[in-house]
Amino acid sequence: MAEICPLHDAVAELVHDGDTVAMEGFTHLIPFAAAHEVIRQGITDLTLARMTPDVVYDQLIGAGLARRLVFSWGGNPGVGSLHRFRDAVENGWPRPLELDEHSHAGMANRYVAGASRLPFAVLRGYRGSDIPSRTDTVATVVCPFTGEELAAVAALNPDVTVIHAQQADRRGNVQLWGLTGVQKEAALAASRVLVTVEEIVPELTPRPGGVVLPAWVVDAVAAVPGGAHPSYAAGYSVRDNDFYRSWDAISRDRAAFTAWLDDEVRGAAGRPDERRTEAR
Structure with a gap:
């Protein structure tokens, strides 16, 4: 059954060195806050799996935490290449990256x-x-x-799948809606599941086309409002297009990227508000 806990504790408990980690989300509900916590905790030697690795995996790769990438497309949506990804593949910086590419x-x-x-x-x-x-x-x-x-x-069976969703109830049942991808399948395929959510609510209200993950599928839920930024969560936030455009320049230069990582993720500016959202 799902435990509702702070993001730091959930990541420390569920994500380990050497794990195969799937962080799924298509266009929106991308679990950036959870990925940043993985970076802060320095969890390394990861095999990263994702259908569309974009900026979130560029950051993990640039931080030197990934040894292998299992994927089917990679890029900064609407902007261009992932420069930390390319640097790892072409130059082995900050470490070489193995690839397992699929459609x-x-x-x-x-x-x-x-x-x-x-x-x-x-x-x-x-x-x-x-x-x-x-x-x-x-x-x-x-x-x-x-x-x-x-x-x-x-078959792809991650050690842990990490997703972001709009809501969970107090028992740990999770609901996401809008443009969804393979979050459900990735969660059901994994040994452990961590979900960050916009809010904890007393009860989930059924939504047409919504995906519900029952509490028995989920190991931990962390309330992290805005946890998908710079992507969005339908009904809660909008996509930060300026960030995606600015990422191109930040990620092109190793020094600029390292400074951004230190300031915005490892530093105080990158620490999420982990106070549990009060149920409505």
Whole structure:
């Protein structure tokens, strides 16, 4: 059952050196505050998994905490490249980064297989691509019914999945809505689940299209209002487009990035308000 606790305690308890960590969220509900707490605690040698690694993983990679990235696209949405990601791949700074690249469909199916506790998933894809030659997590299988050759992708079961959501109730049931991605599948595939939320409420109000994660799926919930910034949480905040634009210049230069990390994440300015939000 989910424990409601401060973010610092939740990260210290659930995220460990050497873990495979999935921080999912598509366009909004990206768990930046949790990622920053991982940086502050110096949890390292991580395998980072994400369908669309963007600025949040650029920061973790630049902080030197990642040894491997499992992904299907990488970039600063609407702006350009991830320069800390590129520096790690091209120059090994601040450390070399191993890559396991997939298509979006392949990554989504890997999470689904993991959530279903199956060893692999089957899909039509990768044909004509050189991705299968670059990873040991893609293979081919022959359908026992039709004889058709199909792509198979190994299940992805993170040690811990971290997501941001709009609400949790006092028992630790979580609800998210709006533009969602694979948060549900990534949570169900993981051994441990940490959720940061905008607020704790007495009861969850059902919402059309909303995704509910029951308390028995979640290990810890931390109330962190604004925990998705600079992404957004539908119904609570808007996307900080200026930050995404400014990140391009910050991340291009190692010294500028290091200064930003020290000031905005490791320093006092980066420490979130971890007081529990009072239930309405």
